[in-house]
Amino acid sequence: MKGTVTYTIFASLGDVMATIFGINLFALSGQLLVGLINGSFYALLSLGLAIIFGLLKIINFAQGAMYMLGAFFAWMALNYMGINYWWALLLVPLAVGVLAILMERFLVRPIANEDHLYSLLLTFGVALVLQGLFTHFYGSSGLPYQIPAELKGGTKLPFMYLPNYRAWIIVSSLVVCFSTWWVIEKTKLGAYLRAGTENPQLMQGFGINVPLITTLTFGFGVALAAFAGVLAAPVYSVSPEMGSNILIVVFAIVVIGGMGSIGGAILTGLMMGVVEGLTKFFYPEASTTVIFLFMVIVLLVKPAGLFGKEA
Amino acid sequence: MSSTGEKLRISDLHAYYGESHILHGIDMTIMQGELVTLLGRNGAGRSTTLKAIMNMVGRRTGKININGNETIGMAAHKIAHLGVGYCPEERGIFSSLNVEENLMLPPNVRSDGMSVEEIYDIFPNLAERRYSQGTRLSGGEQQMLAMARILRTGANILLLDEITEGLAPVIVQKLAEVLVMLKERGLTVLLVEQNFRFAAPIADRHYVMEHGHIVEEVQKHELEAKTELLNTYLGV
């Protein structure tokens, strides 16, 4: 039996479609891969949120705006300074990270001891301002950004044409996510981060410069979003709205995953991308809502989230 | 800077949590190798005194000289590096780290801290549970871990807040031995204690606090004479 299926698949490498139970397997694989690409963005964004949440206990509502900023900075770097994509991929997250550091220092820190709902509202305000500013100066139609020449073209897979740039998105974001995970879970610095998350004051007492670590962590978490923004610039149009659209979905993902662990944030992000891809294939009408529905189910059966620690 | 003289000198220390003024001008001096206790009722401000030394309160004024360095304007994270080890009242064990990670967490501030073996020797429970998640330990085990953690860093000025709390009498006795041993090694200890019976035999001196003031200083040899006084302050 097994052999027959394999045979069928190989035999159909031409234009015969491989179908099982009436499902077009090639189309399905295509959608899965596309889902993984989206999942890469979700993973980067929810990882950034998780890192920031870990140390500062705040949800950075401006994370979407920072993602938007990443894309815009890449565009501006190219158009005003002639900085190409590859440099932008390195420099833009740094620049946005620096902005984030200023934001942490002058806006977030003064209210660090207040109810964390305030920082949520504060970052929400920042998001509105940033989005408003870019709409004001650049309009809302979106700006074009070219795919870098090195990554133009694509590879013909048996089931779809995979643009090289999309492959690059998956690879680069997985590398970044995994490295981040490794640093946090497996190194001494990571131990400081994890401990600082729980009791920053005591860590200070042990002689660790927690405010510095906090600031840098905030910067890094935001830089991840900016990195995602630069990655997104060539494939989605660079527009002021791009951040708020994706952020709410990422929030749902965070609720599903549960902020319990760094690895959890990454995995949930990728997983939800795939779930969305599958939905687009089987029942496209629900593709906008499927992640939220998934969240509802998780809330019902595992309120703390898939990777969350019980309260 | 003398290696034998004053290790800690506090003058006119005021501390605040937000609006509330907790310490009202504390003065104290501790010499090297001394073990001094801070006595007082709940809420007298003893823990706050330790926290103020560590710059962990909202705001503080006055002078705090540690090992010859004025620290009132110093960032909190720099203080430990002057050789100070702080064991907080609420233990502060990290749940995202296991026992051994917790133990290894604080950076060494000096080179001659206790070795891990030595520590496991004193607290066998910890050795047994070394790969357990930090906060899965029992209350008393967490207390041991909190204490062990700073012994490892080589700090030579120890600020210890209620370290016998929740410990079985056997362990309390062991701790007393450890403190005496540390003292003999030349470490300086400022101990906040409720358990007067624990503190009395090992301390060189006692400060008594009330409402954020130091109201009495009692030398070891005066204990007997001042028992009455202590009783009225502490309700022993």
Next chain:
Amino acid sequence: MSADYVLETRNLVKEFKGFTAVDDVNLQVERGTIHALIGPNGAGKTTVFNLLTKFLTPSRGTILYNGEDITYMKSAAIARKGIVRSFQISAVFPHLSVLENVRIALQRKEGNSFHFWKSEKVLQKLDARALELLDEVGLKGYANTVTVDLPYGRKRALEIATTLALDPEMLLLDEPTQGMGHEDVSVVADLIKKVSANRTILMVEHNLHVVAQLADKITVLQRGAILTEGDYATVSQDPRVREAYMGVEADDEVANAIAAETAAANAAKKEDVA
């Protein structure tokens, strides 16, 4: 006649990933007594407590309450059956008045807690009972104080008053005197004594003075298992207990002090009986 047990455990076991924290414990708490659980650190006392109050589920064994199997009941259900646990963390409503604190507890039985259309004035009829309870713990004079402003020991007393408002049949106290100064320790100890009338109390306590003064029966746990049981005099003379818990060379002074207190306590008890 066999003794009247409020609470019993049979072969209670709790394992954490291959580590046995509670090992085959058969505990019997007699009605109307103060029963203390002591033992070295990590012996499993808190775990037993958590099993009894359903914060943890047993790996094996049964828990009986008034003969009824409550092993798998939820914690809220147990509270309604009359087993109430007090916490170490300051368990008060800080910005409500002392009176309101107690009233919140009394309100539950009123059945009007979901009545959002009524005026809160309907709650005034609970004031009398609340004041009574406050009086019992010596807080009557503080009824209108905002709770944050109470001294530590008084908060503790308030917490107990609130707990009593639930009219529990059985109280579980985990280290009730932890972190208290001597003065407060004796206040709280007296209070426990006082409220133990018509109730059963099970407590974990490291303060041997308190244990000696209060406990009718003591169970000593070690490495998850029961080492020995009995009244203070018996237990404290047991060499195994002295080695594992109290320390071999228990300071004579302390020992004497304890002995004296025990004697006094026993004397007092006898007077009560007479």
Next chain:
Amino acid sequence: EGISNDVVKIGVLADMGGVYADICGQGCVTAVEMAVEDFGGTVLGKPIEIVSADDQNKPDVGSAKVRQWIEDENVDVVTGLVASSVTGAVTKVLTDAKKIALISASASNAFTTKACSPYNAHWTYNVAALANGTVKPMVESGKKKWFFITADYAFGHALEGIATKVIESSGGEVVGAVRAPLGTTDFSSYVLQAQASGADVVGLANAGTDFVNSLKTAAEFGLTETTDVAGLLVFTPNAQALDPAIAAGMKATTGFYWDMDDQTREWSARFKARHGSIPAMPHAGAYSMTMHYLNAIKAAGTDDSDAVMKQMKATKPDDFFARNAYLRNDGRMVHDMLLVSIKDAASRKSADDIYNIEATIPGDVAFNPMLPECDFK
């Protein structure tokens, strides 16, 4: 009767900061201002005043504003009007109050069909013109099998629906369609579905950023190489935002192109000097219809809505925008539309040089005939 309240007040309702801001936002205000200035600033000796407001593309915001304009501020006419949803709500309010709506940017053909009113004047273009202009010739040239990627809301549905009718009546067939929510950023799975459908043409029944994003993705996944992709509604700012390599050769229907002749270039240069970018079709339409409205007041000697409307329908608009134009009794302004194709990078002389004009589509071919029930005399 003269001028009510001794002033002609024109309200410009547009999207000042949203997704259509570049299409008809501040630019529409500028265009109306230019019309008033060119007209001389007064009519029948009374001043002409302009008020403007942001509808944020929200029907409730727009209709509340217009209600207030009429009830509280004596506004005589409302122009601009972008998102069809807003326009629908606003025209209801205006009709109730017997005030004229001059619609420049909305796409829906409802305002002259099922929601027609004697007080509506719909200028620049509509979905029917788009379908007739772009889709019909393609089907007739042999591209029979169509697949749609449609913006999942009223506008997209309308566009897809009317295009489908055109396709079927021209002998083509629609082999499938996906509905992508407004503001979708990732079109890749829709593009994959389009690819799998085996269609000759993939029609993009969307607009603005949706159009740009879907086309980019189509190019990225190689769809543009194997299949024709047709943008059904392309505004110049969107065309400018696209990489010429992707967009080159694509055909589109438009009501106006700045570089058509000297007349359009003259006006467009003035507009660009004030606004900073070349005019998109709604800008030109806004100018044209304001001008026509003011001329009608002058001719009628009053700003009474019924009289002015009658006058507007009686005289043919004729300016750089309105060619071979007349305002039909149903309120549809019928004029020549343009079939354009997007230039490749090499043949562009400047950033603004984006279209080749392929053909002129006569108004009566572009717009559907009037419905009898909407024939307001």
Next chain:
Amino acid sequence: MIKINKLYLFLIVIALVAPSLVYPVFLMKLLCFALFACAFNLLLGFVGLLSFGHAVFLGTGGYITGYLMLHTGLTPELGILAGTLGAGLLGAVYGKLAVKREGIYFAMVTLALAQLAFFFYLQAPFTGGEDGLQGVPRGALFGLIDLNDNFAMYYFVLAIFIFGFWLVQRTVHSPFGQILKAIRENEPRAVSLGYNVNDYKWVAFIISSALAGLAGSTKTLVFQLASLTDVHWHMSGEVVLMTLLGGMGTIFGPLVGAGVVISIQNMLSGGELGNYIHIIMGLIFIVCVLAFRSGIVGEFQKLVKKNFG
């Protein structure tokens, strides 16, 4: 006590004469949003729950009322009642889910649930999608009073607002409100006293969502339109802003906040500044959070306390 009563009397008199001084539709809008903000404040200010998706209840009330008024010819009071109940029902479902999480998670869950509903309303045929439900008739109150008259409509809206406002006050000062207070003060303790805190939060959530629905239903009648704006997350953000700016947990804060925000929007929507609306809203958020956490009413109360208390 007497002072408070005098204040109320004064406010009511102002409310009664206001429509002859100010454009009544503006006043009605203000009252609708003030009611919405009061409903929201019940959750945020008195239970400590930040719902970031409250617009969904405003919109749901509006859609239900709009649909019924358009298609069944119900009288306005019944239409509003239906909208209110519908929103309360949705609140019951969403609340049940949301109270499973706390703090920031609660905010995210409510936001996500609201987004779910948003997409549903966007696609569902009966809402008219982007167009919304247009031309909703105001009808005649009890079949008697024609509400097409702005003045009649105004007094009807005022009555609804006063009822809603009263209900919020009553809830806060009820036996139920006592428990809410206790939960906000020390949730674990409330649990240990045997209160099933999630049920209490849930009931509060339902009351709040039903009142938000009432506001939405009323608003739909006033503007004769129900649209996606009212279910969009921007609207949820706006009500947070109103409450924060006015003073959360205060009685009059939501009213003042709604007044200020609506007025600012009104001012901006006219001129050049329309562009800046999000920037300005964002800045107000930032300033409020950094320097002004008690809001206008809260700061005012502090001032009074300092100088006269």
